Amino acid sequence: GAVVSQHPSxxxxxxxxxxxxxxxxLDFQATTMFWYRQFPKxxxxxxxxxxxxxxxxxxxxxxxxxxxxxxASLTLSTLTVTSAHPEDSSFxxxxxxxxxxxxxxxxxxxxxxxxxx
Amino acid sequence: xxxxxxxxxxxxxxxxxISIINCAYENTAFDYFPWxxxxxxxxxxxxxxxxxxxxxxxxxxxxxxxxxxxxQFSLHIMDSQPGDSATYFCAASYDTGRRALTFGSGTRLxxxx
Numbered sequence: 720g721a722v723v724s725q726h727p728s729x730x731x732x733x734x735x736x737x738x739x740x741x742x743x744x745l746d747f748q749a750t751t752m753f754w755y756r757q758f759p760k761x762x763x764x765x766x767x768x769x770x771x772x773x774x775x776x777x778x779x780x781x782x783x784x785x786x787x788x789x790x791a792s793l794t795l796s797t798l799t800v801t802s803a804h805p806e807d808s809s810f811x812x813x814x815x816x817x818x819x820x821x822x823x824x825x826x827x828x829x830x831x832x833x834x835x836x
Numbered sequence: 837x838x839x840x841x842x843x844x845x846x847x848x849x850x851x852x853x854i855s856i857i858n859c860a861y862e863n864t865a866f867d868y869f870p871w872x873x874x875x876x877x878x879x880x881x882x883x884x885x886x887x888x889x890x891x892x893x894x895x896x897x898x899x900x901x902x903x904x905x906x907x908q909f910s911l912h913i914m915d916s917q918p919g920d921s922a923t924y925f926c927a928a929s930y931d932t933g934r935r936a937l938t939f940g941s942g943t944r945l946x947x948x949x
Contacts, residue, residue: 725879751934762925762939763880776934812879816935823868823935827879 721747723815725828732803733836740798740831742813748793749815757810769796803835839863840928842940849947855913857943859926866928871911874923916947
């Protein structure tokens with residue numbers, strides 16, 4: 720199956736700093752990538768859709784100025800949590816769709832654990 | 837408004853038994869229904885998926901049953917093994933161009949040896 724990687728796998732930062740998370744599709748091109756947030760023992764909540772070459776689409780209630788998304792190539796999307804606070808601590812997961820196959824399948828990355836002190 | 841309802845919240849099954857997880861959806865525009873398996877600290881992995889033009893799909897020990905009129909679909913895990921212990925999520929999507937997934941709330945499955 721298709722492989723999606725994330726980096727870093729976990730990060731600890733101080734309150735007020737910014738953190739960048741990378742999501743890469745390793746063996747396919749993805750015009751669309753998705754960013755999710757998952758709190759402990761809860762489901763995945765879609766934060767935004769990352770479109771290559773255009774602005775990201777944010778879900779209702781997600782602050783676009785706080786969660787900056789850049790999708791500069793068909794294999795890389797980045798999520799930057801700006802001025803992170805303890806309430807931003809969560810598990811962030813990306814997924815990607817294979818544009819060439821036009822399949823509905825989303826392949827998920829391994830996730831990034833963010834802890835803001 | 838939750839568009840995909842999943843039950844049960846947790847499930848304990850003996851080794852070799854059948855695990856059954858159910859989902860119901862509201863939006864009739866949904867046309868793709870995947871199931872994902874997630875282990876603690878890991879990202880979800882696609883298990884099996886179905887489209888509404890078929891009523892059942894089987895891959896190994898995993899089967900999806902789909903009832904379009906009832907707007908329900910379920911995952912059956914045959915011969916459940918301790919290694920199947922994980923959280924399972926149903927999801928649904930429809931063609932809006934981006935195909936965002938709407939997830940169920942998840943079911944924590946524990947298979948006892």
